[in-house]
Amino acid sequence: MNDTATRLDYMFYPGCSMESSAKAYYDSLLAIKDDLGLNLKEINDWNCCGATEYVGISLTPAYALITRNLALAAEQANGTKSVVAPCSACYLNLAKADHYMQERPVLGTRVNQALAAGNLHYDPGTLEIRHLLDVIINDVGLDRVKEKVVRPLKGLRIAPYLGCMVPRPDYDGRWSDPEHPNELDRLLKVLGAEVIDYPLKTHCCGGHMTQISPSTAFELIRRLISSADQYNADLMVTLCPMCQMNLDAYQNETNRHFHTDYHMPIVFFTQVMGLAFGKDPKSLGFGMELVDARPALSRIGVELPPEEGAEKPKRRRTKKTGLPMPVMPEDETEEVNE
Amino acid sequence: MTTQPVSPLDTNPNLRFLEEVSAATAGVARLEMCIQCGTCGGSCPSSADMDHTPRMLFAMIRAGMREAALRSNTPWMCVSCYHCVVRCPQDVHITDVMYTLKGMAISAQLYRDSTAPDFSRTFVDMVEDYGRSYEFGLATRHYLKHYPLRLPGMVPMGLGLLTKKRMDIQPHKIEGIDQLQAILNRAKELEAAQ
Numbered sequence: 001m002n003d004t005a006t007r008l009d010y011m012f013y014p015g016c017s018m019e020s021s022a023k024a025y026y027d028s029l030l031a032i033k034d035d036l037g038l039n040l041k042e043i044n045d046w047n048c049c050g051a052t053e054y055v056g057i058s059l060t061p062a063y064a065l066i067t068r069n070l071a072l073a074a075e076q077a078n079g080t081k082s083v084v085a086p087c088s089a090c091y092l093n094l095a096k097a098d099h100y101m102q103e104r105p106v107l108g109t110r111v112n113q114a115l116a117a118g119n120l121h122y123d124p125g126t127l128e129i130r131h132l133l134d135v136i137i138n139d140v141g142l143d144r145v146k147e148k149v150v151r152p153l154k155g156l157r158i159a160p161y162l163g164c165m166v167p168r169p170d171y172d173g174r175w176s177d178p179e180h181p182n183e184l185d186r187l188l189k190v191l192g193a194e195v196i197d198y199p200l201k202t203h204c205c206g207g208h209m210t211q212i213s214p215s216t217a218f219e220l221i222r223r224l225i226s227s228a229d230q231y232n233a234d235l236m237v238t239l240c241p242m243c244q245m246n247l248d249a250y251q252n253e254t255n256r257h258f259h260t261d262y263h264m265p266i267v268f269f270t271q272v273m274g275l276a277f278g279k280d281p282k283s284l285g286f287g288m289e290l291v292d293a294r295p296a297l298s299r300i301g302v303e304l305p306p307e308e309g310a311e312k313p314k315r316r317r318t319k320k321t322g323l324p325m326p327v328m329p330e331d332e333t334e335e336v337n338e
Numbered sequence: 339m340t341t342q343p344v345s346p347l348d349t350n351p352n353l354r355f356l357e358e359v360s361a362a363t364a365g366v367a368r369l370e371m372c373i374q375c376g377t378c379g380g381s382c383p384s385s386a387d388m389d390h391t392p393r394m395l396f397a398m399i400r401a402g403m404r405e406a407a408l409r410s411n412t413p414w415m416c417v418s419c420y421h422c423v424v425r426c427p428q429d430v431h432i433t434d435v436m437y438t439l440k441g442m443a444i445s446a447q448l449y450r451d452s453t454a455p456d457f458s459r460t461f462v463d464m465v466e467d468y469g470r471s472y473e474f475g476l477a478t479r480h481y482l483k484h485y486p487l488r489l490p491g492m493v494p495m496g497l498g499l500l501t502k503k504r505m506d507i508q509p510h511k512i513e514g515i516d517q518l519q520a521i522l523n524r525a526k527e528l529e530a531a532q
Contacts, residue, residue, distance in 0.1 A: 016470050016473075017471075019506075019510070020473060020505055020506050021473065021499065021504045022504075023503060023504060045512050046512075047470065047512050048465045048470050048471045050462070050465060051461065051471065052418045053458040054458075054461075054462050054465065055364070055437040056413075056437045056440035056444075056458050057440070057441055057459065057462055058441055058525075058529050059362060059363075059364060059437075059438070059441065060526070060528050060529040061526050061529060063364065063525075064521050064525040065521075065522065065525075068517075068518060068521055099365070100364045100365040103365045103366055104365050104366055110525075111525075114522070114524040116524070117521050117523070117524035118514070118518065118520050118521040120517075164418065164419040164421075165418070168419070168421070168423065168424050169420050169423045169424055169433075178420075203383065204383050204417045204419035208457065212453045212457050213387065213414075213415065213453070214485075214488070215387075216384050216415065249498070249499065252494070253495070287502070288502045290498045290499070290502070
């Protein structure tokens with residue numbers, strides 16, 4: 001493993017979500033990266049990876065869009081060989097472009113013909129495409145993570161949730177298993193958390209189905225949250241902006257759809273790492289989640305100030321008795337008979 | 339009656355449909371390797387909402403049922419979870435084939451419900467204009483057109499995202515947008531010339 005003094009250099013591809021819906025992921029990563037010795041050099045003027053949308057419209061433009069980022073990264077790399085992406089969809093798209101341009105050279109040729117219109121070129125295989133969690137587990141190492149833990153997350157029951165596109169299809173064999181990988185579990189254990197082994201940790205969050213077939217998405221969201229809830233998780237921890245968005249922002253709509261009442265907070269793994277490293281919760285983006293994580297955090301003694309304009313706590317029913325129920329009207333029948 | 343192999347000289351384009359799909363797929367699709375085991379459909383979290391299981395869809399492609407295959411909602415219901423891909427004993431690139439079929443259905447105007455194609459198109463329009471995704475513009479345009487009745491229920495969530503600074507009202511444009519557009523235009527010409 002690496003010496004603790006080593007600085008690890010990477011080209012960094014944040015992806016669009018990190019600057020908007022997943023800002024908590026970005027903030028918390030920035031807060032812990034020095035402790036981990038990560039030197040992340042952002043690819044200058046990167047563009048969107050096209051998510052799962054562009055590939056469904058047109059092949060060559062979709063792969064040219066992705067590969068512009070790799071071409072820029074290779075130009076700016078300055079000796080670095082790895083590109084790190086924290087978002088699952090970005091990570092897979094970048095990895096896919098690099099992989100398929102080699103698997104099918106005709107694609108590589110066409111993509112480079114397109115890139116030539118912008119005076120760019122990318123030789124597939126030049127860069128390694130890595131996900132942030134992979135880098136933390138395999139390059140930083142759990143020993144170094146353990147050294148930095150000053151506030152173990154003792155007593156916090158966490159459901160690790162990886163989603164799909166990081167462990168699958170896994171072109172370079174970086175993960176322990178495509179369906180039941182243990183990397184996130186191991187990391188959370190090192191942070192002192194109680195890690196829940198539940199069966200759905202790499203099942204789908206619904207992806208873009210929240211936008212095109214809501215009932216399909218709500219069912220997938222319900223499965224995940226109810227499973228974590230059955231195992232008494234305090235919160236779910238994820239590594240994907242899309243998963244966080246679907247489970248957090250659409251939890252309310254899912255509850256309405258199924259007449260359920262789940263309040264399962266969904267946060268990023270970098271946020272709980274920051275907590276364990278003793279960082280200020282506010283600097284880690286806590287409070288940006290729509291399903292409030294404060295009740296879960298207060299279990300381990302982490303208190304966040306209440307937010308202005310935040311959702312008011314639900315009014316408790318003051319009466320101890322139940323709702324008025326119809327009673328067998330013994331007296332009334334007598335009255336009627338009279 | 340015996341089954342005759344398709345002659346390479348046969349001009350019926352439907353008989354070449356499988357080759358056409360394979361050629362339009364990113365990697366080596368391996369679609370012809372499908373052994374019809376059904377592992378894909380059994381692994382699929384959204385198969386209940388599909389017109390055809392992936393297995394059946396691949397049989398249809400092989401049978402040259404071009405129009406029926408492109409009208410199927412199956413590719414549009416694929417959630418890109420890759421469960422089928424890692425379980426497929428023949429290593430068929432199922433998810434990528436689904437992307438290919440979506441693109442072909444759009445070109446041939448054969449999809450039945452425009453919600454999903456419109457969403458992809460709107461997303462891509464924003465990316466082509468700015469170089470970055472633009473969630474606020476995408477959400478408003480998409481919901482107004484396809485889910486106007488869902489909008490009132492979405493207001494608390496939208497406001498939550500805005501007040502928590504998780505959604506920008508303004509789009510972000512990259513510096514090299516001209517370069518990106520030149521690349522994409524060349525890519526579209528190459529795609530059209532296929």
